[in-house]
Amino acid sequence: MNKIVVYGVGLIGGSFARALKAAGAVRHVVGIDRSEASALRALELGIIDEAVVGAQADAAAEAAAIRSADLVVLATPVAQTARILEGLLPHLGAQTIVTDCGSTKADVVAAARAVLGDRIGQFVPGHPIAGRETNGPDAAIADLYIGKKFVVAPLAENAPEAVARVTDAWRTCGAIIHRLTPEEHDKVFASVSHLPHLLAYALVDDIAGKPHADLLFQYAASGFRDFTRIAGSSPEMWRDISLANQAALLSELDAYMAQLTHLRERLAAGDGATLEAVYGNAQRARRRWIEAIEAAEAPPPKDTAE
Amino acid sequence: MNKIVVYGVGLIGGSFARALKAAGAVRHVVGIDRSEASALRALELGIIDEAVVGAQADAAAEAAAIRSADLVVLATPVAQTARILEGLLPHLGAQTIVTDCGSTKADVVAAARAVLGDRIGQFVPGHPIAGRETNGPDAAIADLYIGKKFVVAPLAENAPEAVARVTDAWRTCGAIIHRLTPEEHDKVFASVSHLPHLLAYALVDDIAGKPHADLLFQYAASGFRDFTRIAGSSPEMWRDISLANQAALLSELDAYMAQLTHLRERLAAGDGATLEAVYGNAQRARRRWIEAIEAAEAPPPKDTAE
Numbered sequence: 001m002n003k004i005v006v007y008g009v010g011l012i013g014g015s016f017a018r019a020l021k022a023a024g025a026v027r028h029v030v031g032i033d034r035s036e037a038s039a040l041r042a043l044e045l046g047i048i049d050e051a052v053v054g055a056q057a058d059a060a061a062e063a064a065a066i067r068s069a070d071l072v073v074l075a076t077p078v079a080q081t082a083r084i085l086e087g088l089l090p091h092l093g094a095q096t097i098v099t100d101c102g103s104t105k106a107d108v109v110a111a112a113r114a115v116l117g118d119r120i121g122q123f124v125p126g127h128p129i130a131g132r133e134t135n136g137p138d139a140a141i142a143d144l145y146i147g148k149k150f151v152v153a154p155l156a157e158n159a160p161e162a163v164a165r166v167t168d169a170w171r172t173c174g175a176i177i178h179r180l181t182p183e184e185h186d187k188v189f190a191s192v193s194h195l196p197h198l199l200a201y202a203l204v205d206d207i208a209g210k211p212h213a214d215l216l217f218q219y220a221a222s223g224f225r226d227f228t229r230i231a232g233s234s235p236e237m238w239r240d241i242s243l244a245n246q247a248a249l250l251s252e253l254d255a256y257m258a259q260l261t262h263l264r265e266r267l268a269a270g271d272g273a274t275l276e277a278v279y280g281n282a283q284r285a286r287r288r289w290i291e292a293i294e295a296a297e298a299p300p301p302k303d304t305a306e
Numbered sequence: 307m308n309k310i311v312v313y314g315v316g317l318i319g320g321s322f323a324r325a326l327k328a329a330g331a332v333r334h335v336v337g338i339d340r341s342e343a344s345a346l347r348a349l350e351l352g353i354i355d356e357a358v359v360g361a362q363a364d365a366a367a368e369a370a371a372i373r374s375a376d377l378v379v380l381a382t383p384v385a386q387t388a389r390i391l392e393g394l395l396p397h398l399g400a401q402t403i404v405t406d407c408g409s410t411k412a413d414v415v416a417a418a419r420a421v422l423g424d425r426i427g428q429f430v431p432g433h434p435i436a437g438r439e440t441n442g443p444d445a446a447i448a449d450l451y452i453g454k455k456f457v458v459a460p461l462a463e464n465a466p467e468a469v470a471r472v473t474d475a476w477r478t479c480g481a482i483i484h485r486l487t488p489e490e491h492d493k494v495f496a497s498v499s500h501l502p503h504l505l506a507y508a509l510v511d512d513i514a515g516k517p518h519a520d521l522l523f524q525y526a527a528s529g530f531r532d533f534t535r536i537a538g539s540s541p542e543m544w545r546d547i548s549l550a551n552q553a554a555l556l557s558e559l560d561a562y563m564a565q566l567t568h569l570r571e572r573l574a575a576g577d578g579a580t581l582e583a584v585y586g587n588a589q590r591a592r593r594r595w596i597e598a599i600e601a602a603e604a605p606p607p608k609d610t611a612e
Binding site for chain 1: 454455484490494495498499501503505506509510511512513514515516522523524527529530531532536537538539541544546549555559560562563566567574576581586591594595596
């Protein structure tokens with residue numbers, strides 16, 4: 001590609017840019033960020049070739065960048081999707097494809113449809129599965145996506161060539177391409193990502209609110225540290241994801257609370273056989289899952305002892 | 307010490323024996339295990355000097371081992387406490403102190419009182435905080451307890467010298483000695499250990515039971531792996547712990563379910579401000595906790611990026 005524009009030059013957008021540059025797959029990368037410090041840092045690190053700070057003053061630079069881009073990638077919080085698309089639409093050439101990296105898809109698609117109207121075919125929804133608790137341009141690395149999944153959630157209006165431009169770029173970054181509908185995507189991630197985040201946040205907040213919280217935290221050990229690691233993630237980002245995927249998340253939360261109610265009742269009844277059956281089923285399912293990951297990808301760094 | 311006897315030569319008991327031997331703090335270690343393979347493996351690895359398989363045939367060897375021991379350590383599932391104490395009581399000399407490593411204390415104390423009667427002063431309840439998902443003699447290492455906490459939960463009947471024999475041994479292993487009552491202990495660990503285990507098991511079982519479980523697991527990533535790591539633990543052990551600490555665990559589970567009910571209601575109402583406040587409070591509390599750990603102990607291996 002001749003030119004790509006990346007909105008948000010943190011971990012996700014910055015790593016995407018680094019990977020394409022490392023592969024020699026793009027000539028010129030423009031980074032647009034609402035934080036001037038991030039934009040300049042990304043320039044300094046060589047992640048991008050041109051920095052635009054997403055404020056009024058740089059509207060002309062943003063317009064010029066968009067006008068001749070092959071690919072525009074939104075690597076920003078999902079709640080900003082509509083605002084960014086509104087800003088770029090007037091400058092969007094017919095040859096440019098826009099994609100995103102959002103953790104939810106149905107809301108992003110709705111926002112894109114509302115803003116882009118009959119240009120919606122130029123928007124190809126996507127989601128690279130490679131989160132970390134780190135962020136900012138300094139966290140960006142060229143090999144973040146190697147062996148990771150990229151979920152493309154194409155729309156009926158997307159031409160095959162438009163989808164291919166997006167998936168080719170992610171394949172160049174080392175990602176394995178998966179395809180889901182936006183609705184499937186949101187159900188899946190409500191279950192294996194959004195719900196666990198809510199549960200971890202809830203547990204830490206619950207403990208932190210107890211009168212003897214300091215005593216409790218004093219005895220929390222490595223199991224607690226791993227269980228609550230995702231509660232170290234950005235509250236703003238996860239507020240947005242929770243609201244953006246509200247319906248699917250509520251449905252998963254209800255199923256989980258029904259499960260807890262059942263376990264509570266069995267625990268109160270002293271029913272060790274049922275507890276052991278549930279715990280054992282979980283242990284076996286998790287072990288099969290870890291084995292499947294290890295067979296499909298590089299071994300994860302931390303589960304070698306299991 | 308001249309001689310110690312360790313029931314259970316896996317990770318916990320084996321590491322205790324290794325650490326005392328490495329420090330030159332014990333002359334002779336007898337390992338007793340219901341698994342002949344484990345007992346012989348521990349002997350082969352040099353973890354113990356003498357192996358007794360805890361079956362009828364070796365009752366005489368067990369009696370001889372107990373008779374002249376300075377310290378007897380139970381590193382076995384808590385549900386076996388009464389049976390083991392019944393077996394050793396007839397041979398228990400007045401000079402011997404017995405301690406345990408159980409994850410629950412009130413039930414262990416109750417079992418010990420019931421079995422030992424007026425010899426209860428010789429039993430000093432304890433709990434080293436150093437679990438892992440690995441087990442067996444091969445997992446035992448001399449430095450497992452360095453910088454870790456050992457909770458002693460002394461009884462009114464314990465002479466100070468009896469408590470000191472136990473805490474001195476654990477201090478020699480590198481542990482930091484903490485003191486809680488059995489009831490405090492059980493409340494604390496229901497909150498920061500037992501409840502998280504139940505929650506992790508429940509989530510994996512919940513997902514594994516869905517018709518599209520394979521699809522869901524396919525998209526589970528590193529956050530899910532960490533969150534569910536404790537669901538890789540032994541179902542039998544955690545069944546026993548759940549039942550042994552039933553009352554405290556039910557109380558913590560009820561508080562957590564009330565928290566989830568509140569969050570569900572706020573999510574359904576689209577109340578982003580409350581979600582962000584809860585998530586943010588959790589993130590800050592966790593960060594303070596991680597910083598306190600890092601200040602107090604060696605840095606944990608995996609949280610450096612946060």
